[in-house]
Amino acid sequence: MIRVLVYNEFRHEKDPSCRASSIYPDGIHSAIAAFLNKEEDISVTTVTLENIETGITREILRNTDVIVWWGHMAHGDVPEHIAAMVQEEVLNGMGAIFLHSGHKSKPFMRLMGTSCSLIWRESDDLERLWVSAPGHPIAQGLPAYFELPGEETYGEPFGIPAPDETVFVGWFTGGEAFRSGCTWVRGNGKVFYFQPGHETYPTYKDANVQKVIVNAVRWAAPTYRIDNCMDCPNPPKAHTTGF
């Protein structure tokens, strides 16, 4: 059983003036949890910014195989010590999936070490997502490309370290292109960034998007974990039979 923790700041959805409130009345985290929980090998817990101090503890992270992160307007409200803890547990082996505006979240920026900047525009562009690594586990079962009738436009330059693999490249009617799905190993953990998911579109109700996230959860789940990667041990000189 892959234990997934879905974090969502849960702000836009509570604002009646925002389309998100009608698309995701129970929050983006609930929508993501709903389709993940349909998988027999996945079990989901959710946490929002409101209860982040009790919902993201060291104990909880050590019992999480993969964290899924959605944040946007409230990145700054995530406590630094929690961002550091998430980073450390990824380095110890926990998988992490950062969605959409999570590119500027504290844990993602800490893990990447770069600006994570991009260009953006809200103009109801259609996005077409091309699979650029057809044999990658995250792309399993997908067609050569799929489309989202409306998405926020993201564009290059995307300020990331060179990805280990670029799984999706996005194309927007407005003229932008973007490395929309990228993977990295960081320490002993696997990280996946996936660009679609603006709060004003029903992106997480799209069957292909759901398939990507399910695949990514399975891909990111660790084979095993270590628990002390931040330490610098000072071992004695080893005895050997050789010298």
Add this chain to the structure above:
Amino acid sequence: MIRVLVYNEFRHEKDPSCRASSIYPDGIHSAIAAFLNKEEDISVTTVTLENIETGITREILRNTDVIVWWGHMAHGDVPEHIAAMVQEEVLNGMGAIFLHSGHKSKPFMRLMGTSCSLIWRESDDLERLWVSAPGHPIAQGLPAYFELPGEETYGEPFGIPAPDETVFVGWFTGGEAFRSGCTWVRGNGKVFYFQPGHETYPTYKDANVQKVIVNAVRWAAPTYRIDNCMDCPNPPKAHTTGF
């Protein structure tokens, strides 16, 4: 002085039924040589398939800093021993720039080790090239993006090893996106692949394209060369003061 060798198979341009014959009557190699030779620090020699055996020798490659390669319909006619020699000299430190359909050329495929496949279509799409690494030497002096009014469409998946850096991402009106400018270090040499340049469009007369190629030549030129990277030496155990 950076010594550049431009290889062009020079077939399309000699076919009167092909638009290339009027766009590049003296061959793509001549067009490339012309704008490179305007740079004070670059000197160019050209070679075509017809004289490849005398124009690409070990001696010549050892006196070449950067090779620029354009080929398409006649990839199969490039002798295997010449492809191997080009590969070896890149591994020894020579820079290499592969243009457009050169993605399926023998030296590029040898250096990459992968399929180098892609999807393609000839439908007079406009291409917009986004700079995805604005601080990269190859992008120096370019705007955030530039356009080519007509190009052959290339699309993902592009069967390459993960690039060290993705310098350009291409967007096509027909709906495709592509990693259009990618770099790799292979052995002691630098390799750049640049997607624009179909023979039926005047791409190599475009000022931005010319700037990219000039920049790439300077970037790919080696600081210094080695000459024996294919060897596996068998040195004696080294003497040291330490043990």
Add this chain to the structure above:
Amino acid sequence: MIRVLVYNEFRHEKDPSCRASSIYPDGIHSAIAAFLNKEEDISVTTVTLENIETGITREILRNTDVIVWWGHMAHGDVPEHIAAMVQEEVLNGMGAIFLHSGHKSKPFMRLMGTSCSLIWRESDDLERLWVSAPGHPIAQGLPAYFELPGEETYGEPFGIPAPDETVFVGWFTGGEAFRSGCTWVRGNGKVFYFQPGHETYPTYKDANVQKVIVNAVRWAAPTYRIDNCMDCPNPPKAHTTGF
């Protein structure tokens, strides 16, 4: 069930004047097959140079999840079309593990695109292998380091593309150090190179070495396969609801 094909040129072991003949009287392939077959999820077939034309066919490779390759003095006798076929099937998703002197085998060199050169010496050095990626699936269950009382010495520079991950770093009493375990993704397949295994030492009888190879087989086995990565499709412009 992971279907493994173990290739061994099987030359040294038939030479009575070589220590290999007494260490591996039935061949290195048989020794490797023996410990792999103890695993419930792995089933092994073997092939030697003598029967390579019938033992490595397209049909067989398409029914192989992971190929394990040991070769040395007879690299040159491996038919080019078979090396190309192995390369292609890795690009389609088959895993590949190259052992020891397999660094200069045709399929490995094709997949890497580089010299794959190194320095070497036969002087009965002890080797200590350090785990440099403790959370990597290939390192699961291993101590911080393990030792082999005798091995052929390999040293840097190792002419490989930058590894995706360096899982082991080797240390030799004679003064050399080496990136002894490296991974790459190539196309849709996973590749692992593992340095120990000279024919004149009982390396493949070592419990830690066996654990590495078992782990590597599980790591390299594909989630799924594609079958046509060498093609360059020419699809029509896609219809969409977007424009």
Add this chain to the structure above:
Amino acid sequence: MIRVLVYNEFRHEKDPSCRASSIYPDGIHSAIAAFLNKEEDISVTTVTLENIETGITREILRNTDVIVWWGHMAHGDVPEHIAAMVQEEVLNGMGAIFLHSGHKSKPFMRLMGTSCSLIWRESDDLERLWVSAPGHPIAQGLPAYFELPGEETYGEPFGIPAPDETVFVGWFTGGEAFRSGCTWVRGNGKVFYFQPGHETYPTYKDANVQKVIVNAVRWAAPTYRIDNCMDCPNPPKAHTTGF
């Protein structure tokens, strides 16, 4: 002229009970500045922890091509805002060289995003440094290996993202091996980590070490800089002739 800023915390050297006080009476920064200043194309400024607030400002960093960083016992005293500023200017294009115990400095850890942990021991081991990328600009003019009669021992696992290139691999008499010289591109800047340089050995007086650092300064110096990589611009939809 390459403008170098050498940072040194300058603590060990002021402690009369530490060997560093007699080896580097004027501080490690002065020793590094001395050999760098001998190069006609390099000019050096130094800064220590004591005056870090006036010696590392945005203005100064914007006029620095390459920063060289030595820190150890006082990593924690480097103000967070200065570490962030150094990180940002590297992302904008400034080169950065981190020496020895700088692997746990705030700017390096921020740029890497990983633990940067390693194992270590002080036991007067001899270190032999092998060049693992003989054609790399940082290795220019060096022999196949060179030795330091005494160094602090560093060992794997080294908790770094996969290096773009591994230029040196270190071998220690005590039995450890280490990726001693590694490069990364981060944003628009180049980063080099170089392991030798413990304060109790005269490492920075060694001619080969000096050559490495001089070479690295030239390699890391940017071709050009950008100044706003942390921004996420929101440009209007671009007009084009294409659609």
